[in-house]
Amino acid sequence: MSRIAFLAPDISMFERAHELFQTQHSDIHIEKGLLSEGVAIASFLIAKGTEIIITRGGTASALRNAGLEATIVEIPITGFDIIRTVEKAKLHGRSIGAVSFPSILHGIDFLGPILGVDIRCFPIHAEDEADGQVLQAFRDGVDVVIGGFITGRAAQKHNYPFELIDSGAEGILQAAQEAKRIAHARSLEKTKTSLFQAVLDYAYEGFILVDGEYRISFFNPIAERILGMDSSKVIGKRITHVWPELNLAQVMHTGKDELGQILKINEVDVLCNKVAIIVNDRSAGAVATFQDVTQIQQMEARVRRRIYASGHVARFRFDDIIGTSAVIKQTIELAKEFSLTQSSIIILGETGVGKEVFAQSIHNYSDRRQGPFVAINCAALPSQILESELFGYVGGAFTSANPKGKPGLFELAHGGTIFLDEISEMEYPTQGKLLRVLQEKKVMRLGSDSVIPVDVRIIAASNKNLKTLVNENKFRSDLYYRLNVLQLRIPPLRDRKDDIKSLAQFFLEEHAGIVKRHLKLGSSAIQTLTQYPWPGNIRELQNSIERIIAVHKHEIINAAIINLVLEDQDNSNPLNASILPNEVEEIRKALALTKGRYAEAAKILGISRSTLWRKLKRLGLN
Missing domain, CATH: 3.40.50.10660 (PrpR receptor domain-like)
Incomplete structure (x- = not known):
């Protein structure tokens, strides 16, 4: 059905309109009907989609009085x-x-x-x-x-x-042109309305629009979800009946906006803004927007990660932890259980056991895996600098400070995890400020008097006994008990000797591409590695393997090169004085081949001449 219809009062005008519209306005539908008869015909046309009706005189008045939902364009009576x-x-x-x-x-x-x-x-x-x-x-x-x-x-x-x-041709054509202009304007308005409707329907906020009589004229899907109401059942009803607690009538009465109110709806906190609509200095309605606070917090967390937390990512997962020994398997399982909680964790272990690897794995196994992982070594910075790094500062807070200010690591870690390594080295005053952040879940930048809410999980690590430090008044007892909710002890490498071979081979393969050589561990080398106590744990083992790759030119790594590397690392280590049973036979063979020439024998064994001399002295062979 055409959007425009011409309603002629008699057959004469019906025929005239047909003749006039054939060339210029063929899209206008033409019907005949006078007064009450015309109202019935118009009602039928409107039901089929007609929006604009052209007619004249009494019929036009009858259509208006009938209250039909269509625009009536009256044919003008011209002077002619x-x-x-x-x-x-x-x-x-x-x-x-x-x-x-x-x-x-x-x-x-x-x-x-x-x-x-x-x-x-x-x-x-x-x-x-x-x-x-x-x-x-x-x-x-x-x-x-x-x-x-x-x-x-x-x-x-x-x-x-x-x-x-x-009505002559002039008036009929003039009415047709007017109807076309109205149709075009309505089309533009519909397009704008559709765009506006789409924006509001797919917005993150709930929208409620009321008119001057407090009746709801718009109620978008987010409002339906948050309020638990069907828009079809509330449109047209007074907002004072549907949601009296909103008090939107007060905003319309005073004309003053109310912004940033926190309301509880169906046990959900929402942020609400109420704005009066003023037309010609009079209140014509009001609009209320509201959004789930949880959603705002999630969006804020994404913004923080996008702007500030680039690079604060946990790389390691539990699958990256190498080892099949019972003790390391048990530690991993316990760490996984801890990951599923939101409690603070203290990771204890000697230097080099991989505390940060476990911290990153816990983060990636937890519900916070999509958030940032921010790590800092508390022993690496002086107290004042550590505080500015942890809590941030405003511009001009201290000399040499960034004039724009800087967010602290707690802000960057919002929605994720912060790893405080070597927390035992944190100075006593800083410990107190950290405790306050943990208690209130808010941080205040240096030089500022405003607080910033943060949602951060704490994982702390130490290679010292924190309980002993508490007893010695070197570590705050209240901070210790706040952090020590869950405690994870990482076993030293000497307690997981079954994993030494796997770790050594992993480090060999990891660095093989760099030197473009593939080395293998001989049985004597594996035995030597296993018997060494590894005071520096995995970090020391990794460094030793890198050093071996750098200096060893043969395919097979034997005990001699292992001892040489370990001896170079620590000449005071008692293991360097020990002689393995198979090593004695290797020394004798090398001396026999070189006819007692120490320098050549040491070269075959892959050790220095002085090391060979010391071994011969201990064996009583020199």
Whole structure:
């Protein structure tokens, strides 16, 4: 069905419109109907999608009075139409009565002197008034009446002379152009409304719009979800009945906006803004927007990670921890259980056992895996610098500070994990400030008086006995008990000797590509590695393997090169004085091959001449 329809009051105008619209307005649908009949036809057309109806006079008034949901465009009566009608009426006499609706009669009496006639107006406002006004006109002495179709019916009923004020081509085409302009404007408005509707429907915020009578005119899907209400059941109802606690009427009454209010809806905290809509200094309605606070916090966390936390990522996972010994398997399982909680963790272990590897693995196994992992060594920085790194500072907080200020690591770790390595080295005053952050879950930048909420999990690590430090008043007892909710002890490498071979081979393969050589551990080398106590644990083992790769030129790594490397690392280590049983035979063979020449024998064994000399002295062979 066409969006525009032309409703002709009689067959004559019906045919005229058909002829006029054939070339210029073929998309306008044409029907015939007068007054009440026209209302019925118009109702049918509107139900089929018609939005604009073109008609004239009494039919236009009848459509408006019927309250139809369509735009009525009335065919104008032009000066040419009136002149043509008056010229015809003059044939009946010079006294003319104009009986019609006010919209047609407007200004017609001024044409009388110009056209040399006496024109008197007899307005009607409804179909049933036409008969009485025609009779009144002739009682007043008119010679002829002019008007619309219902005036013609009344005049013909009493056999009085009548001339129809007909709509010429000018008025019909003018009405069609006006209808087209309205249709175009409505189309643009619909497009804008659709875009506006889409924006509000897919916004992150709930929107409620009320009119000047407090009735809800818009209620988007987010509002439905948060309030648990169906928009179809609340549109048109007063907001004071649907959600009286919102107190939107107060905003409309005062005209003052209320921003940033925290409301609880269905056990959910929401951030609400209420804004009055003022038109011509009067309140025309109000809009309320609200958003789930949890969603705001999640978005804030993503922004923080995007802006500040680039690079604060945990690389290691539990699958990266090498070892099959029972003790390391048990430690991993316990760490996994700890990962599933939100409690603070203290990781204890000697230097080099891989405390940060476990900390990163715990983070990546936890619900915070999508958040940042921020690590800092508390022993690496002086107290004041450590505080500025942990808590941040505002511009000008101290000399050489960044004028723009800087967020602290707690802010960067929001929504994730912060790893405080060697926390035992943190100075006593800084410990107190850290305790305050842990208790209040808020951080205050240096030089600022405002607090910033943070959601951070703490993993601390130490290679010292914190309980002993507490007893010695070197570590705050309240901080210790705040951190020591869950405790994870990482076993030293000497307690997991079954893993030494796997770790050594892993480090060999990891660095093989760098030197473009593939080395293998001989049985004597494995035995030597296993017997060594590894005071520096995994870090020392990794360093030893790197050193071996750098200096060893043969494919097989034997005990001699292992001893040489370990001896170079620590000449005081008692293991360097030990002689393995198979090593004695290797020394004798080397001396036999070189006919006792120490330098050549040491070269074959892969050790220095002085090391060979010391071994021979211990063996009593020199």
